[in-house]
Amino acid sequence: MIIAHYNFPGIYKFTNKINGKVYVGQSVNICRRYYTHGCKSQEMTFGYAIRKYGKKNFEFEVLERVDDTSQLKNREQYWMDYYQSYESDKGYNILRLATDAGKRVGRKATEKQIEATRARGKAQVGEKNPMYGKKRSDELKAKLSAYRKGVPVPESRLKQLIEHNKVLGAAKRVKIDQIDPQTGKVLKVWESARKVAEALGIHRQSIPYRCRGINPKNGKPFNDDLFLGFRWQFHEQ
Structure with a gap:
């Protein structure tokens, strides 16, 4: 199968061979x-599955070419219903309803899904966390040292540092x-x-970034305003 041949709009399916x-x-x-x-950067259920099993253990298939992109939502819904891919024992689609590309509306996470994410978080507490006891890398130490000594820092990098610190602060107190x-x-x-991250087993900075609406990877707004099936915002005091 040559993936480059599928340079067109449509509906596709991944099937876990295991x-x-x-x-x-x-x-x-x-x-x-x-x-x-x-x-x-993809922290949804299917993204976790690919990283767990490896993409080689998934069979990829194009179900339908849809040249009229206004029909993508309807055709995706048809195939989701056909395979019932939103049922937890049959598929990885978290939401039951399809909508325009890049956006989703649908069901809330089930108790089973919440318990699963909570269990993943508890399994990486303390010494079980892969970063437990690790020190800062030499590269990071050098960057921090240079910054403190007044060595010029590119404006783009400085903005990233400032935004990162804001997110860290928000994760702790807002x-x-x-x-x-x-x-x-x-x-x-x-x-x-931080409480959200501990309960759902996600990175502690994920929610603050979602509240700000800015993707830390490129500094641009997220394409999808939903995260784990919900919207998130800083609470107004």
């Missing part, structure tokens, strides 16, 4: 989308609203982003 679970997706460029699946994307109602007010 457990049979499937993931159905849509894209205006299937080839480009194929290579972004499994990136570390309350977080978890919002239902369908109703817009606040489902829960968390004491801090």
